[in-house]
Amino acid sequence: xxxxxxxxxxxxxxxxxxxxxxxxxxxxxxxxxxxxxxxxxxxxxxxxxxxxxxxxxxxxxxxxxxxxxxxxxxxxxxxxxxxxxxxxxxxxxxxxxxxxxxxxxxxxxxxxxxxxxxxxxxxxxxxxxxxxxxxxxxxxxxxxxxxxxxxxxxxxxxxxxxxxxxxxxxxxxxxxxxxxxxxx
Ligand code: XMP
Ligand code: MG
Numbered sequence: 575x576x577x578x579x580x581x582x583x584x585x586x587x588x589x590x591x592x593x594x595x596x597x598x599x600x601x602x603x604x605x606x607x608x609x610x611x612x613x614x615x616x617x618x619x620x621x622x623x624x625x626x627x628x629x630x631x632x633x634x635x636x637x638x639x640x641x642x643x644x645x646x647x648x649x650x651x652x653x654x655x656x657x658x659x660x661x662x663x664x665x666x667x668x669x670x671x672x673x674x675x676x677x678x679x680x681x682x683x684x685x686x687x688x689x690x691x692x693x694x695x696x697x698x699x700x701x702x703x704x705x706x707x708x709x710x711x712x713x714x715x716x717x718x719x720x721x722x723x724x725x726x727x728x729x730x731x732x733x734x735x736x737x738x739x740x741x742x743x744x745x746x747x748x749x750x751x752x753x754x755x756x757x758x
Contacts, residue, residue, distance in 0.1 A: 575745060583755050588731060589724055589748040594706070595629070597723045601704060602633030604721060605674070609636070615671045617664065619689070620644040621743070622678035625735035626706045626723075630676060641666045647685040656684040656714075668696040674720075677705040678735045682714040690717070706734065707748065730756070 577587045605614075616638050618627040631638060644662035673693055680686055686703060693701050704721035711728040726748075732738050733745030738756060 577747065577749065580745075580749075582752055583742075585750045585752045587747055587749045588726060588729075589707075589734075591746040594723070594734060594747065597706075598626075598629050598633055601721045601723060602630055605630075605704065606635050608720075609672060609674075612672050613639070615639040615641060615666060615668070615673050616676050617666075617673055617693070618642045618676045619678070619685075620662065622735040622737070623676050624743075626678055626704075627676045630704065639666065643689070645685060645689060647688075656682070656688075658685055658688040668693060668698040671698050673698045673701045675701065675703045677703065679707040679709070679731070680705050680717060680719065681709050681712045683717040684714060686717045686719075687715045707731070707736075 577584055614636070616627065616631055618624065618640065620642050621644070627640065631640065641664045642662065643660070643664055646659045646661055647657065675686070675689060675693070677686060680703075686705075690701055690703065702720040703717065705719055706723035708719065708722050708725050709728045710725050729750050730738070731748050731750055732742035733748045735743055736748070737743045738751055742751075
């Protein structure tokens with residue numbers, strides 16, 4: 575799908591598919607180096623992290639385990655409430671495991687900081703974070719992120735797993751929406 579296929583829905587393309595892919599190559603290489611000889615469990619956060627998980631994991635040169643969690647930190651709006659609910663928990667036991675949380679975006683950081691302490695309480699050997707996007711200007715809590723794709727401005731973005739009202743997740747690039755899409 576090309577940005578032009580969206581007609582007037584998109585305000586602008588923030589990150590092209592090529593930019594996402596070349597950064598994923600670099601992130602995967604670092605992860606390969608850092609976890610060489612270790613058993614790694616990737617924990618994807620549904621639904622947004624589906625694309626990052628698929629593309630990042632396929633670039634790794636060692637077999638990994640994958641598991642998924644679904645959490646909710648939003649009411650109806652586009653602001654994190656800080657109240658996190660587990661909608662789907664992990665199947666895996668984390669005891670003694672090296673865990674890498676795979677996320678689409680860190681906005682306020684509230685969801686991730688809650689998730690990290692939740693997973694740390696389960697006795698893993700380590701818990702680190704890989705995120706494709708981060709909004710430094712939106713941070714409300716400090717989250718120690720080991721692997722970051724791109725720092726982006728504090729704007730609502732869609733594509734590459736990210737949605738507006740469950741739409742646009744399948745865009746292979748990251749863009750911002752035209753105001754008429756969310757104000758109508
Ligand atoms: P916090 O604020 O807790 O939020 O770091 C993390 C989660 O909020 C969602 N989120 C977004 N979703 N476009 C989206 O489609 C955005 O710009 C955006 N900002 C935050 C996302 O689910 C993320 O995991
Ligand atoms: Mg998410």
